[in-house]
Amino acid sequence: MTGSKTAAKHAGISAGVLTVIALAIPYSPAQAQTVEAAPNFDRPAQPSLNFYGSPGIIDLPSAEHLPEGQFTTTYSWFGGTSRYNLTFQALPWLSTSFRYNGIQNLNLFGFDTYYDRGFDVRVRLWQEGQYRPAVTVGLQDFAGTGIYAGEYIAATKNFDVPGLGGSTGNLKVTAGLGWGRLGSNGAIGSIGTRGSFDGGDTGGELSVDQWFRGDFAPFAGLEWELDDRWGVKAEYSTDAYELETQQSDVFERKSSLNFGVEYQKSPQLRLGAYYLYGSEIGVNAQIQLNPRHPPQQLRIPAPLPVVPRSQWATEPEHWTTDWTASESKRTQIRDLLAEALKADGLVLEAVTLKGNVAEVRYRNNRYRSFTLTIGRVARAMARTLPPSVETFQIVPVRRGLGLSTTVIRRSDLEALEFAPDATDALVAVTGFQNAGPLPETADFSDELYPAFATSVSPYTAPAYFDPDQPFRLDLGVDFSASYAPAPGWRVAGTIRQRVWGNVADGRASNSVLPRVRTDQVEYAQFDTTLENLYVSRNWKPGSDLYARATFGLLESNFGGISGEVLWKPVNSRLALGVEANYVKQRDFDQRFSFRDYSVATGHASAYYEAGNGFLAQVDVGRYLAGDIGATFSLDKTFNNGWSFGGFFTLTDVSAEDFGEGSFDKGIRFRIPLDWLLAKPSRNAFGLTIRPTQRDGGQRLSVPGRLYGQIREGHRKSLLDQKARIWE
Amino acid sequence: MTRLTHVMAALLALATLTACAKGPERSPLEVELITTIREQIALRRAPKQERPPLTRALLDTIESPYIEVTLEANDVFAYLQPQLVLEDDTPGELVNWVTEDQVSVALRDGILVATRGLRGDLLSSSTLAQPGGLQGPEGQGPRSFDLRLGDHESKTLELACSVTDLGPEALEIVEITYATRHLQETCESESGRVVNDFWVDSRSGRVWQSRQWAGPLNGYIRIRQLTL
Numbered sequence: 008m009t010g011s012k013t014a015a016k017h018a019g020i021s022a023g024v025l026t027v028i029a030l031a032i033p034y035s036p037a038q039a040q041t042v043e044a045a046p047n048f049d050r051p052a053q054p055s056l057n058f059y060g061s062p063g064i065i066d067l068p069s070a071e072h073l074p075e076g077q078f079t080t081t082y083s084w085f086g087g088t089s090r091y092n093l094t095f096q097a098l099p100w101l102s103t104s105f106r107y108n109g110i111q112n113l114n115l116f117g118f119d120t121y122y123d124r125g126f127d128v129r130v131r132l133w134q135e136g137q138y139r140p141a142v143t144v145g146l147q148d149f150a151g152t153g154i155y156a157g158e159y160i161a162a163t164k165n166f167d168v169p170g171l172g173g174s175t176g177n178l179k180v181t182a183g184l185g186w187g188r189l190g191s192n193g194a195i196g197s198i199g200t201r202g203s204f205d206g207g208d209t210g211g212e213l214s215v216d217q218w219f220r221g222d223f224a225p226f227a228g229l230e231w232e233l234d235d236r237w238g239v240k241a242e243y244s245t246d247a248y249e250l251e252t253q254q255s256d257v258f259e260r261k262s263s264l265n266f267g268v269e270y271q272k273s274p275q276l277r278l279g280a281y282y283l284y285g286s287e288i289g290v291n292a293q294i295q296l297n298p299r300h301p302p303q304q305l306r307i308p309a310p311l312p313v314v315p316r317s318q319w320a321t322e323p324e325h326w327t328t329d330w331t332a333s334e335s336k337r338t339q340i341r342d343l344l345a346e347a348l349k350a351d352g353l354v355l356e357a358v359t360l361k362g363n364v365a366e367v368r369y370r371n372n373r374y375r376s377f378t379l380t381i382g383r384v385a386r387a388m389a390r391t392l393p394p395s396v397e398t399f400q401i402v403p404v405r406r407g408l409g410l411s412t413t414v415i416r417r418s419d420l421e422a423l424e425f426a427p428d429a430t431d432a433l434v435a436v437t438g439f440q441n442a443g444p445l446p447e448t449a450d451f452s453d454e455l456y457p458a459f460a461t462s463v464s465p466y467t468a469p470a471y472f473d474p475d476q477p478f479r480l481d482l483g484v485d486f487s488a489s490y491a492p493a494p495g496w497r498v499a500g501t502i503r504q505r506v507w508g509n510v511a512d513g514r515a516s517n518s519v520l521p522r523v524r525t526d527q528v529e530y531a532q533f534d535t536t537l538e539n540l541y542v543s544r545n546w547k548p549g550s551d552l553y554a555r556a557t558f559g560l561l562e563s564n565f566g567g568i569s570g571e572v573l574w575k576p577v578n579s580r581l582a583l584g585v586e587a588n589y590v591k592q593r594d595f596d597q598r599f600s601f602r603d604y605s606v607a608t609g610h611a612s613a614y615y616e617a618g619n620g621f622l623a624q625v626d627v628g629r630y631l632a633g634d635i636g637a638t639f640s641l642d643k644t645f646n647n648g649w650s651f652g653g654f655f656t657l658t659d660v661s662a663e664d665f666g667e668g669s670f671d672k673g674i675r676f677r678i679p680l681d682w683l684l685a686k687p688s689r690n691a692f693g694l695t696i697r698p699t700q701r702d703g704g705q706r707l708s709v710p711g712r713l714y715g716q717i718r719e720g721h722r723k724s725l726l727d728q729k730a731r732i733w734e
Numbered sequence: 735m736t737r738l739t740h741v742m743a744a745l746l747a748l749a750t751l752t753a754c755a756k757g758p759e760r761s762p763l764e765v766e767l768i769t770t771i772r773e774q775i776a777l778r779r780a781p782k783q784e785r786p787p788l789t790r791a792l793l794d795t796i797e798s799p800y801i802e803v804t805l806e807a808n809d810v811f812a813y814l815q816p817q818l819v820l821e822d823d824t825p826g827e828l829v830n831w832v833t834e835d836q837v838s839v840a841l842r843d844g845i846l847v848a849t850r851g852l853r854g855d856l857l858s859s860s861t862l863a864q865p866g867g868l869q870g871p872e873g874q875g876p877r878s879f880d881l882r883l884g885d886h887e888s889k890t891l892e893l894a895c896s897v898t899d900l901g902p903e904a905l906e907i908v909e910i911t912y913a914t915r916h917l918q919e920t921c922e923s924e925s926g927r928v929v930n931d932f933w934v935d936s937r938s939g940r941v942w943q944s945r946q947w948a949g950p951l952n953g954y955i956r957i958r959q960l961t962l
Contacts, residue, residue, distance in 0.1 A: 038945070038954070042806075046891055046926035047950050048883055299885050304951060308836035309850030312818040354758050372760040376886055425820065425828050425840055425847060427860035430880060430888060460757025464764045489759060507743070646886035680763060684770050690763035730880075730888035733857060734850065 050074075050274055050300045054179075055230065055238060056293045058083035059147065059155070060092025060104050061129060064228030064242040065265040065281055065289075067189070069181040070143035070163035072131050075099045076643070078296045078651060078676070085281065085289030086258030087111035088251070093674070095651045097643050098619075100131040103653070105674050105696065106148070107477065108155070113255050122477055123154050124698040140164035140180075147188070149214060154250070157187035158219050159226075171233035179230040181242075186223045191247035192263060194222035240267040244284070261285030275302065296678075298649035303685035307374075310351075310382070310734070313389045315421040320394035328362030328395045340391060341450045347387035352687070353380055356404050356494070357449040365392055366400040366446065368409060373687050375648050375679060377403050377720050379731040381413050389420055402442045403720045406711060407495025407545045408553055409442030410720025411577045424733065434729045439722040441550050441577050445494065461488045466503065470510045470527060472699065481508030481531065485538065499710070500540035500560075505533075519664050520702040521604055523564070523631035527700070529595045530563060536597035538563055543711055551576040553713050562708040563597055565590040565631070567605075573713040578722045580616040582714060585609070588707050590631075606633055608707055614714055616723055620644045622652070631705045634658035638704065646728045648679030648691050656704030664703070671704035673697035790909040793961050800960045801831055803839060805852075806945070807953040812837065813960070826863030839948075839955075843868050844932065844941025846948060846955070854951030855882045862895060862919065868939040870932040871897050871919045881949045893921035893928060905933045905942055907958050912942050 054071035057063030060081040062071035073079065073096040081092045087110060094104040104127040113121040125148035135141040140162040148155035161183030170176025184190075187201065201221030202214070228242030242265050251257035262285025269279035275296060281289040320326060330336040337360055344367065345355040352373035359366040367388060371380045384401050399420075401413045415437050423432045463486055470479040483506040489499035511532050516525035541559030548554050553573045560566040567590030575582035587609035594600040610628030617623060622644050627637040635658060642652025655672035662669035675695040681688040718724060753768045755761035761769075793800075804811040814831035817838065821827060826843035837851035843863040849856045857880040862871035874896035883889045900916040914933040921928040933943040943958045 038806075041927070041929040041947075042953060044927040044929075045947055045950065045953070046923060046928070048889065048925070049950075304853035306851060306853050309832065309838040312830045312838075314818060315820070370758065372758070378886075422822060425822060425830075425842070425858070426824060427847075427858055427878065428880065429848075429858035455758055458758050460755070460759035462755035462759075462762050462765060464753050464755070464762040465768075466764065485762070487762070489757070680766060684767075686770055688766050689760055690766055692763065728886040730857060730882055731886055734855065734882065 050297060053077065053295055053297075055240075055269055055277060055279075056081050056092075056094070056291070056295075058085070058090060058289070058291060059127065060090070060094045060106065060293075061102070061127060061145070064181060064230060064240050065267050065291075066244050066246060066283065067181075067185075067226050067228055067242050068129070068143070068145055068147075068159055068161050068183070069179065069228065069230075070131070070141040070161040070183075071179075072096060072100065072102060072129070072141075072143065073295070074297060076298050076645065076649075078298065078649075079294060081291060081293045083289065083291040085283050086251075086287035088257065093676075094127075095643075095676075097651070102129045103127065104129075106155070107472070109477065110154075110251060110257055112257055113251065115250070115255055118474060121154070122472065122474055124472065125153070125155055126150055135164060146218060149218070153214050153217070155188055156214060156217060157185055157189035157246075159183050159185045159189050168231070171237065174234040176234065177232040179232075181228045181230075183226050184223050185226055185245045186219050186221060187217065188246050189226065190221065190223040190245060191249055192224060192245045194224045194245075197222045236271045238269045238271075240269065240279075240281075241265070248284070258284070259286045267291075274300075298645045298647060298682070301647075301682050301685065305681060305685045305687070307687060307734070310386050311390065313386055313420050313424050316394045316417075317421075326394050328393075330393050330395075331360060331362050337450055340393070341452070343391040344387060345452055345454070347391050348384065351380075351383045351387070353383065353387075354455070355452045356455060357445065357451045359446040359449045360392075360396070361448075362395055364398040364400065365396045366402060366412075366449075368402045368404045368445070368449070370404050372689060375681055375687070375689060376646070376728045376731045377410075378725045378728040379734050381415075381725070382732040382734060385415050385420055389417055404494075405716045405720070406497060406543075407491075408547060408713075408717070409445070410717060411722065411725070412440050412442045413725070414438040414440065429733050430730055433732060434726070437732075439577055439725060442547075443550075444547065456491060456493055458491045459488070460491075462486075468508070468510065470513055470531075471696065473514050475514065476509075476512075479508075479510045479513055481505050481510045483507070483534075495545045497543050497545075497711075498541075499543070501538040503536045503538040505535075518666060518702045520632045520634070520660060521606075523592065523604075523606075523702050524700055524705045525702050526564075526595070530597065533596050536563065537599070538597070539710065541710065545711070545713075548572070553717055555711060555713055557709055557711065560593065560599075561588075561590065561710065564593055565707055566593050566601065567591050569707065569709045571709075571713055573717065575614075575714070575717050575721065580723060582614040582718070584612045584614070584714060586612070586628075586709075586712075588709070590707060606631055608633075610638075610706070612714075614718075616718070620646075622650075626706075630656070630658060630703070631707060632660070632702045634660045634703055636660075636704060638706070642675070646724075647682050649677060649682065651676040658704045660703040666699070666701050668697075668699040668701060671697065671701060788908050788960070793908060796961050799962050802958045802960050803831075803833075804956040805952060806956055814839065824861075824863075825865040826861060827868070839957075841941075841957070844870055844934075844944060844957075845930075846944075846946040846957075849948055849952065852948070852952050854949050856880070856949050856952075857882055857888055862897060868941070870917050870934040870939070870941050870944075871895070871930075873897060877921055879949070883950070891923055891925065893923045895919055895921035902936065903933060907942060908960060913937070914942055 051074040054062040058066050063069045077096040079094045083090050090108040092106045096102045106125045110121045127147045129145040132142045142162045144160050147157045163181045166178045168176045168178045199220045201217050224245035226245040230240045232238045244263050252260045265283045267281035271277045277293040279291040283289045341358050348355050354370040356368040374380050381401050388399050397417050399415045402409045419436050426432050466485045468481040484504050487501040491497050513528040516522050518525045543557040545555050555571045557569045569588040571586040573584040589607050591605040592602040608629050610626040612626045615623045622642045624640045629635050638656040640654035642650045644650040653674045677691045677693040679691040753765045755765045800813050812833040814833050816829050817832040818830040828842045830840045832838040840848040845861040847859045859879045860877050864872045877893045877895045879891040880888050897919045903916045905912045905914045913936045917932040919930040928947040930946045945956050948955045
């Protein structure tokens, strides 16, 4: 290799890209112009949000949509009304929102402060053209009790106008028709009759019979963007706030006109202050994130380039395969390889060396992208293996399971690294296939099996939507340990010490079903608990088949035995699985004893990777409360680990027995740590939000379910991230 | 009761400070988060290094080749030395240069074809380098840039380029003046225009200095050959 690293320590010149020194570089106007003119792929323009967390004016919607994949969270408050909103732009023309709202001093339906949850959906009919406006149809709070139920059709058009201080501004004009809440003031007509809001209902059913029924009223609004940061808004509201101002006395509605001013603090954060309904001051904080545009770009150290063998294996004797016979030579190679992988944060599991072929099994605890790690492993192999090895077989391993085999020819690596289309050229000659059984001649790493791992880590355990206190939290410390005696085997446990919390003060269960999930408060009465303690084994019973068996205290509420088999060919978008469990409910103190309730529960599952990152899953089977039914879920996933999705479960439990919400449903999202911190990591913040936690349609929470672990290492995921193979 | 709460709070604070993970398994989220925060604090507290000004006398004491690379947008710079010199199937001699902290740029006859370890790296690129010796870019033709952008994806930018000779220029690099020709490569695409400048030795054809575009996130970078 030309030039060694140590040579850099010469004579006071040391390198370091991170050291910032202001050099007086002459910066000519012509060069400044080239910077302006260069291609740019910045964040797309994003509309501002309204008090319901959707693109809009103040309390009313517009026809605009967010950039695809945008994930927003807003908090708005005025006149005792607060709303937390989460909005996700699942498709360029479709967005969904979840809302948790509180109305102070409503004093209706038996609550002082009335809390409720709701879902919205918005569909764009067509985009803005040169003359025609964009048009969107929306359903607000379309299922459940429907305190904010309203439908609308809105049109929005942008106009170029002068801005502030000579900058170019933009004027957005919105007009629309509203039904329900949005048609309660200044109605100009009516379609059929609309059922009325019932605050004591269990909710959960689609209010199809109410949509676009009853009075409708025209609304309008303006947004004037003064420059990149400041905007002013005005609107005529068709929401009469009958419930709040006529049936109760939450605030006084003196006018239908609302005004506001907003400031874009950063690309992610926008703040607004408003004067609403002629009597109230309001505020709105809008946070917009886009999975495709991290706040900071990840920077990872450059890999070592592949040095062609022609540069260093110049004698014929370098190319013999005699070394395969020598065990000491093989051990030496294995250790060199393990060192090379360690430099990239990867762990060597085993290496199988034949004369011309080498298979490397490795563990990736650092990088999100398996494609990136395959590239790094290939480079490490090219650096350390004898010249006679021409075929590289690279197998990522997770909990003892080989996920797939990527086959790369060493001469391709040598020839293509700096080729004009390096990525496509290499991927075109790379094969992806099933990971076979571990060869008998494999040399295992010294450092694994048996392997011990421990961690001490703070934890938080939230509880939501208690009508008395919407958010409760426990926090404390988890002490975890695991022991892996052999590939695929694992003994693991976690002791949980609560330090502070108020989940224990929550609402007692009123469920008529076996209380498989609603006894959360009972379980929260104890400070020191054994969160889990289990033995598990993963193995591959056949080609394309993966299996798991787990025995012990599986989760905080249940212990028993669990088995799973998954069929997932490396090149298939479809996977099928079955899982069977026999579990007993654990005592509230979460030590080694059990309660009287036991159940056989299990599911047959189908998973499908559709286009655009959509992941669909159907599970049919028997749930923890003994109810039988099916769960349908859909998630939009990103290569970088972001995901956002929803699910619902229908079982043979009646809506009445189920209780509030009528059936189990929820939304879930995951924000990867590496995306937030711009530092390699495989962890993510995940959250599943159910409007109400009941006992129907509940699944066991077994550690180490197979599908999520397998999918990332298969062909579709690897190819979706092919750009990272040389990184 | 309050005393107990204080003890508990102290315990939690202690746990936060001592959060750790050992062994060949993935670290828990909270541990990684706390580690990163600790690193950030350490980084901010670290004293800034002062550097001596470059003189030819200093450069003359160095035996190996060095280039200086500056990210124009924020004046961040580094000295790089060759890690690999390669003759592959594509015209032009390729040199991969690297900093001490693992940032690399690959130059083919002085033309930037790849970066690694920056943000939104240039994954690969074709050039207008010609076979038959160092000359910088020549003539006209298409170039493509494959850029790391978006969701673990890349974006390929197709450009139509042409090179004009702006004539002879005397170029000074740390007390030595070279007789060069100033070549300007202008590349057009639907999404914008790229203008790369090269100062090429009038006799040997070596690129002594250049200013080249390295993608939308890194902007233009300046490269000078300090030592050979």
